[in-house]
Amino acid sequence: MEKENRIKVYIITGFLGAGKTTVLNSLLQQLSASKNIVIENEFGKVNIDATLIAGKIDNLYELTSGCICCSLDNELLEVLGDVLRMEDTPDHVFIETTGIADTGNIIGMLQLPEVTAHYELVRTVCVVDAENIQDRLVQQPEPGKQIACADVLVINKIMALTVPELVSVYEMLEAINPLAFVTATESGELKLRDLHAPVTRSPIPYTPAPVEHLHKINTVLFTTPDAFNLNMLVYVLDFHCNVYPDQLYRIKGYVSIQDSDEKFLVQSTGKYLHITAVGSWGEETPASTLVFIGKDLKSATIQRILQPATKR
Numbered sequence: 001m002e003k004e005n006r007i008k009v010y011i012i013t014g015f016l017g018a019g020k021t022t023v024l025n026s027l028l029q030q031l032s033a034s035k036n037i038v039i040e041n042e043f044g045k046v047n048i049d050a051t052l053i054a055g056k057i058d059n060l061y062e063l064t065s066g067c068i069c070c071s072l073d074n075e076l077l078e079v080l081g082d083v084l085r086m087e088d089t090p091d092h093v094f095i096e097t098t099g100i101a102d103t104g105n106i107i108g109m110l111q112l113p114e115v116t117a118h119y120e121l122v123r124t125v126c127v128v129d130a131e132n133i134q135d136r137l138v139q140q141p142e143p144g145k146q147i148a149c150a151d152v153l154v155i156n157k158i159m160a161l162t163v164p165e166l167v168s169v170y171e172m173l174e175a176i177n178p179l180a181f182v183t184a185t186e187s188g189e190l191k192l193r194d195l196h197a198p199v200t201r202s203p204i205p206y207t208p209a210p211v212e213h214l215h216k217i218n219t220v221l222f223t224t225p226d227a228f229n230l231n232m233l234v235y236v237l238d239f240h241c242n243v244y245p246d247q248l249y250r251i252k253g254y255v256s257i258q259d260s261d262e263k264f265l266v267q268s269t270g271k272y273l274h275i276t277a278v279g280s281w282g283e284e285t286p287a288s289t290l291v292f293i294g295k296d297l298k299s300a301t302i303q304r305i306l307q308p309a310t311k312r
């Protein structure tokens with residue numbers, strides 16, 4: 001393939017709940033005239049993010065058999081191969097990583113000669129949750145690595161910050177990655193102009209991670225055919241998000257609520273919890289699926305916390 005005709009690839013990275021899907025949706029909406037493919041890698045077997053994509057896409061690949069940055073089976077490379085065999089190849093491929101991905105490894109894969117022959121990695125975007133990034137940098141190694149290898153840093157959710165706090169986040173990002181273009185947003189919006197702002201890059205060598213999972217973060221899946229009592233569910237989730245923010249990083253999923261025909265989306269990041277009705281269940285049988293992501297989470301604990309919220 002001619003160099004200039006290669007398929008453009010964008011990586012969207014950032015820690016759990018930072019706003020990757022929201023930024024991706026903003027880009028897809030601006031690129032609705034082109035052919036876009038999204039590759040979603042979700043940490044955990046159930047891919048909630050895939051249901052939250054709201055822009056125009058021509059194909060969605062969901063990679064749920066592990067974190068692509070350190071899984072040996074090279075699912076990402078297989079998908080990139082499949083894309084090349086499509087009759088009508090896309091203009092853009094967006095790769096949304098898991099919140100705990102070692103982005104450098106993914107960049108490395110995209111620099112393999114067999115990949116660069118057909119694909120051009122244009123930008124790596126790292127979305128940063130302005131409110132909790134300082135804590136996360138202390139608690140976990142992943143956010144710092146994600147920031148370090150990005151071309152574009154998007155400081156998201158800035159509404160909750162004072163100006164001096166925002167300046168301090170900005171300075172901290174600059175200290176970690178002085179080469180990146182930094183922009184701030186209230187609502188997960190990234191303008192194409194900023195996506196393509198000039199940046200300086202240092203090459204990242206491909207060093208495949210060991211096979212065993214590197215991350216100290218785990219996920220617990222809770223499913224039940226029972227409907228939740230909405231007040232109790234809000235109470236128990238809100239309580240645990242506020243009391244254990246250092247252990248419980250992210251909750252997401254869809255739930256069935258007692259005496260309601262609607263499907264509810266549950267999302268938490270840090271101490272914030274949102275439970276919103278998102279319409280009817282349609283053909284689906286109402287049931288609840290919640291994914292919990294955090295440090296040393298135990299399935300038995302999650303069961304114990306949630307069971308009372310299914311009582312009437």
Ligand SMILES: Nc1nc2c(ncn2[C@@H]2O[C@H](COP(=O)(O)OP(=O)(O)OP(=O)(O)O)[C@@H](O)[C@H]2O)c(=O)[nH]1
Pocket residue numbers: 014015016017018019020021022023049052098099156157158159185186187188189250252267268269274
């Ligand atoms: N206030 C505010 N909330 C936001 C913004 N962007 C995202 N959110 C909320 O933050 C939560 C996480 O957003 P996502 O875009 O799903 O984040 P993500 O990084 O894709 O999440 P994971 O894939 O689970 O790591 C959701 O509840 C969003 O509604 C923003 O700019 N401002």
